[in-house]
Structures are given as structure tokens and as C-alpha cells.
Amino acid sequence: MHLPLFSACFMAFALTLYIFLDGFDLGVGMLLLFQSDPASRDHMVDSITPTWDGNETWIIMAGITLFAAFPIAYSILLPALYLPIILMLLALGFRGVSFEFRVQTTRHRRKWDVAFAIGSLVAAFMQGLIAGCLIQGIKVRDLRFNGSVLDVLHPLPVISGVTLAVGYTVLGGGWLRLKSNLLLQEFARRSLRVSAPVFAVLFGVACLYAAQIQPGVRSQWALHPIALSCLLGLFVIAAGSLAVLAERVRAAILLILGLFLFVVGISGLAWIVFPNVVPFSVSLWDAASSSTSQEFVLMGASIVTPVVLGYSAFAYWIFRGRTPEKGWEG
Amino acid sequence: MRSMKNFRRAAGATGATILGTCFFFTIIGVFGLRFAIAGLILFVAIAVITYSAFAGDEVNL
Amino acid sequence: MKLDPSVLARIQFAFTVSFHIMFPTMSIGLASFLAVMEAFWLKTKNPLYLQIYKFWLSIFAMGFGIGVVTGIVLSFEFGLGFAHFAEIAGPAIGPMIALEVLTAFFLEAGFLGIMLFGLHRVGPKLHFFATCMVAIGTLLSASWILSANSWMQTPDGIAIHDGRLSVVNWLHVIVNPSWPYRLPHMLTAAYLTASFMVAGVGAWYLLRRKYLDFARRSVALGTAFATVLIAGQVFLGDILYGTMIKYQPSKMQAAEGFWEEESQSPAPYYWFIIPDQKNQQNRFALGMPYLGSIWLTHSLDGRVKGLKNTPRDRQPIMGMVFYAFRTMYGLAIVMFIMGVASLWLRFQGRLFTSRWFLWLLVFMTPSGIIATLAGWYLAETGRQPWVIFGILRTADAVSPVPAQALLSTLIAFVCVYSVFLGAFLIFTVRIIRRGPSEAPSYAAASASLKNAFRPHVLDRVTRAVDSEPALRS
Numbered sequence: 001m002h003l004p005l006f007s008a009c010f011m012a013f014a015l016t017l018y019i020f021l022d023g024f025d026l027g028v029g030m031l032l033l034f035q036s037d038p039a040s041r042d043h044m045v046d047s048i049t050p051t052w053d054g055n056e057t058w059i060i061m062a063g064i065t066l067f068a069a070f071p072i073a074y075s076i077l078l079p080a081l082y083l084p085i086i087l088m089l090l091a092l093g094f095r096g097v098s099f100e101f102r103v104q105t106t107r108h109r110r111k112w113d114v115a116f117a118i119g120s121l122v123a124a125f126m127q128g129l130i131a132g133c134l135i136q137g138i139k140v141r142d143l144r145f146n147g148s149v150l151d152v153l154h155p156l157p158v159i160s161g162v163t164l165a166v167g168y169t170v171l172g173g174g175w176l177r178l179k180s181n182l183l184l185q186e187f188a189r190r191s192l193r194v195s196a197p198v199f200a201v202l203f204g205v206a207c208l209y210a211a212q213i214q215p216g217v218r219s220q221w222a223l224h225p226i227a228l229s230c231l232l233g234l235f236v237i238a239a240g241s242l243a244v245l246a247e248r249v250r251a252a253i254l255l256i257l258g259l260f261l262f263v264v265g266i267s268g269l270a271w272i273v274f275p276n277v278v279p280f281s282v283s284l285w286d287a288a289s290s291s292t293s294q295e296f297v298l299m300g301a302s303i304v305t306p307v308v309l310g311y312s313a314f315a316y317w318i319f320r321g322r323t324p325e326k327g328w329e330g
Numbered sequence: 331m332r333s334m335k336n337f338r339r340a341a342g343a344t345g346a347t348i349l350g351t352c353f354f355f356t357i358i359g360v361f362g363l364r365f366a367i368a369g370l371i372l373f374v375a376i377a378v379i380t381y382s383a384f385a386g387d388e389v390n391l
Numbered sequence: 392m393k394l395d396p397s398v399l400a401r402i403q404f405a406f407t408v409s410f411h412i413m414f415p416t417m418s419i420g421l422a423s424f425l426a427v428m429e430a431f432w433l434k435t436k437n438p439l440y441l442q443i444y445k446f447w448l449s450i451f452a453m454g455f456g457i458g459v460v461t462g463i464v465l466s467f468e469f470g471l472g473f474a475h476f477a478e479i480a481g482p483a484i485g486p487m488i489a490l491e492v493l494t495a496f497f498l499e500a501g502f503l504g505i506m507l508f509g510l511h512r513v514g515p516k517l518h519f520f521a522t523c524m525v526a527i528g529t530l531l532s533a534s535w536i537l538s539a540n541s542w543m544q545t546p547d548g549i550a551i552h553d554g555r556l557s558v559v560n561w562l563h564v565i566v567n568p569s570w571p572y573r574l575p576h577m578l579t580a581a582y583l584t585a586s587f588m589v590a591g592v593g594a595w596y597l598l599r600r601k602y603l604d605f606a607r608r609s610v611a612l613g614t615a616f617a618t619v620l621i622a623g624q625v626f627l628g629d630i631l632y633g634t635m636i637k638y639q640p641s642k643m644q645a646a647e648g649f650w651e652e653e654s655q656s657p658a659p660y661y662w663f664i665i666p667d668q669k670n671q672q673n674r675f676a677l678g679m680p681y682l683g684s685i686w687l688t689h690s691l692d693g694r695v696k697g698l699k700n701t702p703r704d705r706q707p708i709m710g711m712v713f714y715a716f717r718t719m720y721g722l723a724i725v726m727f728i729m730g731v732a733s734l735w736l737r738f739q740g741r742l743f744t745s746r747w748f749l750w751l752l753v754f755m756t757p758s759g760i761i762a763t764l765a766g767w768y769l770a771e772t773g774r775q776p777w778v779i780f781g782i783l784r785t786a787d788a789v790s791p792v793p794a795q796a797l798l799s800t801l802i803a804f805v806c807v808y809s810v811f812l813g814a815f816l817i818f819t820v821r822i823i824r825r826g827p828s829e830a831p832s833y834a835a836a837s838a839s840l841k842n843a844f845r846p847h848v849l850d851r852v853t854r855a856v857d858s859e860p861a862l863r864s
Contacts, residue, residue, distance in 0.1 A: 051504055054501050054503075054504070057497055059463075061493070063467055064492050067466075067488065068481060069485070071485060074477050078474060079471065082796055082800075083796065083800075085467055090807050093463075093811070094807070289485065293485065293486050296486040297485075308498075311498075311501045312501050319508070350731035357625055357626050366626060374619050377615070380734045
């Protein structure tokens with residue numbers, strides 16, 4: 001009875017962790033577009049190089065949990081979101097290989113940096129597109145996808161795509177403020193003064209538009225007005241603080257504020273979508289696989305996840321502190 | 331003397347080829363599973379001995 | 392022109408998975424090779440082993456990166472191209488792949504950073520531990536995904552109610568009938584791939600008379616491993632063959648090129664056929680007499696079962712299965728010959744000087760990848776028309792996605808993956824050309840010693856720092 005709920009929690013946990021960790025990776029990637037000094041660009045990429053692989057793995061975890069625990073939802077959502085998912089995968093591919101390829105050349109490094117940045121941008125945009133499309137609603141009939149692959153090309157998904165991309169640059173700025181040299185810290189601060197307010201405004205617009213076009217959103221607001229308003233309020237305060245306090249506080253605070261923004265945003269989204277896994281028509285329980293499968297995943301997850309978190313934290317600890325100016329070779 | 335050397339080399343190579351072919355047929359089970367396992371173990375043993383004993387100028391492997 | 396979505400979905404999946412498999416095959420082999428090299432270096436303190444380690448580390452890093460991103464594509468492509476398959480099989484293989492992510496992907500990813508970038512950040516023992524963790528991660532990854540694919544080949548441990556699958560026995564799902572044989576076969580294939588890559592590069596340098604120590608050790612290591620491994624591989628292959636005759640007779644019937652229920656006696660071993668699936672016969676067939684009976688029935692006059700033993704609507708396409716098998720098996724025979732030759736030459740003390748053999752090694756550098764690809768084509772085309780053997784047909788498993796979307800994304804994949812492969816090959820050739828401890832062009836290192844990530848520069852810098860006290864930080 002409760003198994004699908006636990007599986008959904010684990011999936012949400014994996015997705016949230018992905019958004020945090022790859023959020024600042026993709027954010028740094030996008031910020032490359034605004035950085036004209038090659039040595040600074042190298043430094044920016046260095047700051048995320050040792051840990052990007054583990055970060056990206058959390059999205060696989062989320063996707064595969066969906067596959068294992070809610071195969072019906074997986075089989076509906078993936079064809080529905082066919083184009084943005086494939087474009088996101090190709091973009092993440094370019095971003096991933098650019099890490100390895102850009103250091104093999106100096107003449108063409110700028111081209112790989114552009115591939116890196118655009119890959120990051122497209123991936124972020126597609127993820128937002130997917131979120132917006134989910135809120136917009138997926139056409140389902142008899143537990144099969146019944147719409148068109150072009151359903152993604154509507155205003156709400158597009159606004160959400162831009163919103164998320166800007167949001168990731170907030171996280172990227174926070175990360176750079178924490179990990180990079182003085183020159184880049186200044187760059188990070190300047191970016192936060194722009195990205196944080198823009199993110200807040202776009203998020204607000206997206207929320208309003210979503211309420212307007214999706215009755216499911218409106219009904220959730222009607223049911224829980226206080227809770228959702230609080231979340232929205234927290235969001236605005238946090239975004240405001242980010243923009244205003246950019247130079248006055250310790251570096252870690254900025255990144256934490258950024259992550260907090262995302263926690264609030266994700267909580268709001270989860271509140272609105274629950275108990276459906278395919279908004280707004282298929283519930284967790286409708287889409288779930290049999291209990292033996294849920295049990296297997298949850299048992300494995302509960303034993304292995306603490307270990308994974310342990311050595312992942314260890315890896316971050318090994319590469320702690322400011323990123324060395326000369327890179328990682330000593 | 332060169333022809334003697336070449337003849338010996340050719341004879342040795344032919345011998346190696348015949349032996350190798352016999353091993354191949356045995357290992358893929360033409361004579362049954364037991365011979366296949368025995369053949370595999372024998373072949374690996376010969377390989378390991380050859381690589382440790384006949385090193386040329388290599389020392390550590 | 393009317394495009395068939397199911398054909399396009401299959402072509403797309405075939406393309407992405409074929410491209411992907413090349414890289415983990417290299418990564419699994421190289422990761423273990425690197426662990427062994429680092430172990431030798433730590434034990435013997437011979438700098439040659441560190442030189443070998445660093446040389447292959449950068450090639451490994453590139454290949455691993457491409458493997459990861461192309462692998463992420465696959466974990467979503469089940470649902471993208473074959474949503475109905477995902478819906479049906481999710482309860483069985485979904486949890487297996489979830490555990491692959493948890494136990495293997497995170498392990499590799501978590502320690503890869505330390506392995507690639509931590510050489511000067513952590514002590515040698517911790518670094519070796521990181522290398523080992525990455526190697527173990529690749530092994531675990533292979534185990535789980537082989538289990539999932541083997542379950543598709545020989546499903547077990549499940550019950551079907553109302554068209555939905557549920558797992559009744561996890562042990563039977565994971566340790567399904569073909570997995571215990573397919574896993575060692577794939578792992579050996581990966582190790583063979585790395586062995587021939589290492590030997591081939593060494594042979595190239597020997598022919599060019601450069602980096603002689605590195606080259607000789609590479610050829611020695613590569614051929615030694617390859618010889619032992621190929622013997623094990625053909626042994627495993629024969630055992631697997633027997634298993635598949637039992638559980639997927641249609642695949643093995645198609646693989647040998649015989650059509651009639653019972654072939655003639657004695658049966659030849661076909662090397663070349665022009666099959667005619669429509670008329671259920673071969674228009675032309677060329678083979679070695681007697682060898683079919685000997686190899687396939689272990690007797691001098693045995694008859695081989697042909698594809699007509701399988702009903703027509705359950706037959707795989709003989710041409711694809713046959714030639715995939717011959718490619719893989721043919722390369723295995725060549726590898727075995729190379730192994731025996733390497734033993735003979737070693738015995739004679741001519742291993743590093745026999746030019747014909749060195750040239751053969753150079754040509755055999757990519758042999759492991761080609762053989763592995765061929766083996767997978769045998770496995771997957773031989774399973775057709777099923778996607779889950781005996782349970783779900785491929786044609787019934789396709790997503791409700793229009794053909795145009797499938798075609799345009801297929802084209803996108805081909806373009807993007809071509810860039811990946813092209814860059815990988817260009818940079819690998821460059822690394823090979825530069826050689827193991829060649830002096831760098833400092834211009835290439837630019838203002839920051841960023842390129843000191845490159846192994847050869849690392850050596851130079853380390854030596855410079857070690858000899859100049861003022862430079863030590």
C-alpha cells in the first residue's frame with residue numbers, strides 16, 4: 001500500500017539531488033558564455049571537473065527508479081516527452097565529452113568550450129521544458145500516451161525552460177563564488193545580481209501562467225492556499241537576499257540560498273502534482289509495478305544509498321577548498 | 331647453415347601450428363567437456379611457463 | 392515513402408547501443424589493465440609501469456566519458472523507442488538496472504575523479520584504491536546489465552497476469568539460465584579488447600623503433616594476457632553455445648546456415664552463404680567438409696539442425712545471425728593463432744623482432760571491439776522476432792511516436808555520435824603519436840600548466856620540480 005509512496009520519495013530524492021548537483025555544473029557551463037578570458041574559463045571548468053560524473057548519475061537514478069517502480073508512467077511519459085528528452089541527452093552528451101576533449105587541444109579549445117556551454121544551456125532548457133510540460137498536463141488514454149510529440153511547444157514549457165536555465169546559473173554563480181579565485185568570485189557576484197532577480201520574476205510568471213491554464217494547479221491552490229503562499233513567499237525572500245547580499249556574506253551562504261530556492265520550488269511542484277505521477281491523470285498507485293519490484297528497489301536503495309552518499313561526500317572532500325589555479329595536476 | 335636454420339624454423343613453426351590446432355579443437359569441446367577443461371588448463375600452464383621462463387630481456391613478467 | 396516506426400525504432404536503438412558498447416568494452420578492459428599496472432608499479436617501483444599507466448589513463452578517460460553519456464541515452468531509450476517493452480519488462484529489469492546505477496555507476500563516478508585528477512592530491516595507496524574501485528564498478532555494471540539482457544534472452548522467475556508481469560523469484564530473474572555463461576564471456580571479451588589494444592600500440596612503436604622499453608613491455612603484457620584469455624574465451628564460447636542450443640534453438644539454427652530440419656551427414660562448416668529467407672534455402676553456400684559435424688556435433692557424421700525446425704513466424708533473419716557469428720568466431724580463431732604464435736616466438740626469443748607478427752598485432756588492435764560488436768549482433772538479431780524471448784515480440788513493443796520524430800532523432804544521433812567518435816579517434820591517434828613520455832610543446836601548455844593533466848607533461852614537471860628545491864611548494 002505504501003510502497004509506491006516510498007518509491008516516489010526515493011525518486012524525488014534522486015531528482016532533487018540531481019537538480020542540486022548538476023544544477024551548479026550546468027550553471028557554470030552556461031556562465032562560460034559570458035566569460036571571455038580563456039584562463040578563467042579553464043578555471044571554471046576545473047572547479048566542476050572532478051565531480052561532474054557522479055552528479056549526472058542522479059538523473060539516471062531518477063529515470064531508472066521511474067522505470068522500475070512506475071513502468072506504466074515511464075511508458076507514458078517518455079514517448080510524451082520524446083523530443084525534449086532526446087535533445088537533453090544529446091546536449092548532456094556534448095557537455096560530458098567536452099570535459100575530456102577540451103583538454104586535448106589548445107587551438108580548438110574555444111570551440112569545445114562553446115559546445116560545453118551550449119550543451120549545458122540546451123540541457124537546462126530541456127529539463128525546464130519537461131517540467132513545464134508535466135504541469136501543462138499529459139494526454140493519456142487507457143494508460144497509454146495519446147497526444148502529440150509537439151505538445152511540448154507551448155508557452156508554459158518554454159517559459160519553464162528559460163526559468164530553469166536562469167535558475168541553474170544562480171546555482172553556478174554560488175558554486176563559483178565558493179570555489180574559484182578572486183577574479184572569478186567578482187564575476188560570480190555580478191552574475192548573481194542579475195540571475196537571482198530574473199529567476200524569481202520568471203518563476204512567478206511561470207506559476208501564474210500555470211495557474212491560468214491548468215485547472216489541476218488552481219484546485220491545489222484552492223485546497224492549500226496558505227501552505228503554497230508560504231512557499232512562494234520564502235522563494236521571493238530567498239531570491240531577494242541572494243541579489244542584495246551578493247558581496248556581503250560568506251561564499252557558502254550564497255550557494256545555500258540558491259539551493260534553498262530550489263528546495264522551495266521543488267516542494268511547491270511536488271505539492272501540486274501529488275498524488276499523481278503523470279500529472280494530472282495517473283496516480284502513483286495506478287502506475288506502479290508489483291510490490292516485489294518496489295521492495296527490491298527500496299531494499300537495494302536503502303542499503304546502498306548511504307554508502308553512495310558517503311563516498312560521494314568523500315570525493316567532494318578530497319577536492320575541497322578553492323580550485324587550484326593551475327588545475328588538478330599538482 | 332642458413333638453410334638448416336630456416337628448415338628448423340619451418341619445422342618448429344609447423345609443429346607449433348599442429349599443436350595449436352590440436353589444442354583449439356580440444357578446448358572447444360570436440361572431444362568432450364572433460365578433455366576441454368584439461369586442454370584449457372594445460373594450454374594456460376604452457377603459456378604461463380613460456381612467458382616466465384623465456385623472457386629475452388624482460389625481467390618482471 | 393511510408394516510414395515504418397517499428398523499423399526506425401529498431402535502427403535507432405541498434406545504432407545507439409552498437410555505438411555505446413564499443414566504449415564500455417574498452418573501459419572494462421582498460422580499467423582492470425590500469426589497476427594491474429598500478430599494482431605492479433606500487434610493488435616493483437619500476438617507473439615503466441607508471442609510464443604505461445599514465446599513457447593509457449587519458450585514452451581511458453575519453454572512452455569512459457563517451458561510454459557514460461551514450462549509456463545515459465540507453466537508459467531512457469527503452470521508454471523512448473520501445474515504451475510497450477518498458478511497460479511490460481519494467482518490473483523485472485527495472486530494479487536490476489536500478490541496482491546497476493546504485494552499486495556500479497555511482498562507484499565508478501565517485502572514484503573516477505580521484506583516479507583521473509587526484510594523483511597529486513592523495514597518497515599512492517588511496518589512488519590505487521580509487522583505480523580499483525573504478526575497475527570493480529565496471530565489473531559490477533557489466534554484471535547487472537548482462538543479467539538484464541540475459542533475462543530478455545532466457546526469461547525466468549516471473550508470472551504473467553492480465554498482460555502484466557510480476558516477479559515471483561528474484562534469484563531466478565537475476566541468475567537466469569544464460570547469465571552465468573554470458574557474463575564471463577563478455578568480461579573476457581573486454582579484457583581481450585584491452586590486451587590487443589595494448590599489444591597493438593606496443594607493436595607499432597617497435598616497428599617504428601621508438602620508446603623501446605615501453606613497447607616491449609606492452610607487447611609482452613598484451614600478448615601474454617591475450618593468449619591466456621583467448622583460450623578461456625573459446626572454451627566459454629563453446630559452453631555458451633551449448634546453453635543457447637537448449638534455450639534459444641532458433642538462434643543457433645540460424646547461426647550455422649543450415650535450413651533443412653536435418654542437414655546432410657557429414658555436415659560441412661559454412662563460411663560463406665547467400666541465404667534466401669523467403670524460399671527457406673541458401674542460393675549459394677561454401678564450407679569446409681566434415682568440419683560442421685566435428686565442431687557442431689562433436690562427431691564425424693552428426694547432422695546439424697536447420698532453421699526450418701522453427702516456425703516461420705518465429706525465425707530470425709539468417710543472414711544477419713550467420714555473418715555476425717562468423718565474424719566473431721573468425722576473429723576468435725585469428726586471435727587464437729596470434730596467441731600460439733606469440734608463445735612460439737617468445738620461446739624462440741623473437742617476439743619483439745618478428746616484423747610480420749608485429750604488423751599483424753597492429754592490424755589486430757581493434758579486433759576485440761569488432762568481435763564484441765559481432766557477438767552482440769549475434770545475440771540480439773538471433774533473439775528476433777522476440778524482444779523478450781517467447782513472451783513479447785519486438786514489433787509489439789514500439790512506442791506511440793510518429794515515424795518522422797524517430798527519423799529526425801536518428802539522424803541527430805548519427806551526426807552527434809560521429810563527432811564523438813571522430814574526436815576520440817583524432818585525440819587517441821595524437822596521444823599515440825606523441826608517445827609515452829615525449830617532451831611537451833610548452834606552447835601547447837598555455838599560460839596555466841593546464842596541460843600538465845597530460846601524462847607526458849606530468850612526468851616532465853614532476854622531474855623538474857623534484858630536481859629544483861626552490862620550485863617545491
